[in-house]
Amino acid sequence: MIKPNEPNCAKCPTQACEPLIKANEKPSLDKAPNFCPMKNYEGVLITALNEYVNPEVKEFARRASLQEFECYENTPSGLRTKNPRILELIEFSQKCGYKKIGLAFCGGLRDEAQKLTEILENNGLEVISVCCKVGATPKEKIGLKPEEKIAGAENWETMCNPIAQAELINTAGVDFAVMLGLCLGHDTLFIKYCQVPMTVIAVKDRVTGHNPLAVLYTSNSYYRRLMTKKGE
Numbered sequence: 001m002i003k004p005n006e007p008n009c010a011k012c013p014t015q016a017c018e019p020l021i022k023a024n025e026k027p028s029l030d031k032a033p034n035f036c037p038m039k040n041y042e043g044v045l046i047t048a049l050n051e052y053v054n055p056e057v058k059e060f061a062r063r064a065s066l067q068e069f070e071c072y073e074n075t076p077s078g079l080r081t082k083n084p085r086i087l088e089l090i091e092f093s094q095k096c097g098y099k100k101i102g103l104a105f106c107g108g109l110r111d112e113a114q115k116l117t118e119i120l121e122n123n124g125l126e127v128i129s130v131c132c133k134v135g136a137t138p139k140e141k142i143g144l145k146p147e148e149k150i151a152g153a154e155n156w157e158t159m160c161n162p163i164a165q166a167e168l169i170n171t172a173g174v175d176f177a178v179m180l181g182l183c184l185g186h187d188t189l190f191i192k193y194c195q196v197p198m199t200v201i202a203v204k205d206r207v208t209g210h211n212p213l214a215v216l217y218t219s220n221s222y223y224r225r226l227m228t229k230k231g232e
């Protein structure tokens, strides 16, 4: 059960944390809703802000925000975006001085992994890559019943092994890990075990060409059913 003062930024009517004011003015909390964490969790925000005092964290955050800035350009017709995420990945790696990338990819996106590797290599980065099926371990090992295998009960099916992906990337001495299309849940394990800085280039969504937001963009039409409360 959500308590009244727990953060609920997704339902915020005012976005008081992002005011349209001048740099020398101070944001006001007057219009922030009662569930605003700036009103209820000041201590947590102070603790979080203190983390940026660490020079390494501060520099990483600075480069990330610089990267964000560089994804826009001013044109005579106004501010507009540029650079897709793959270009961002290259630029951010260059900014951070990364030389070696560890790519953890889903076997269903092997082709994409090959292309991404080629693009990164063309831009001066070394890439090691690990497929989710590494280890060739049968799904029965983690308790799947034969009838729960996609390939069918009578056939071999290799389990996804995100822990092995993470450990291989951890031991390869990479500067940055990149996750490509791991399944929901398998990605959770990869994130848990990966010990190097990491980012996600794409998440798995079998139905939408790995663009889960397509469901939101069509939630007034094809996916309207998801906007109805269960039981209505």
Ligand code: SF4
Residues within 6 Å of the ligand: 008, 009, 010, 012, 013, 014, 015, 016, 017, 018, 032, 033, 035, 036, 037, 038
């Ligand atoms: S931080 Fe506060 S003002 Fe900002 S979106 Fe969340 S609730 Fe709204």
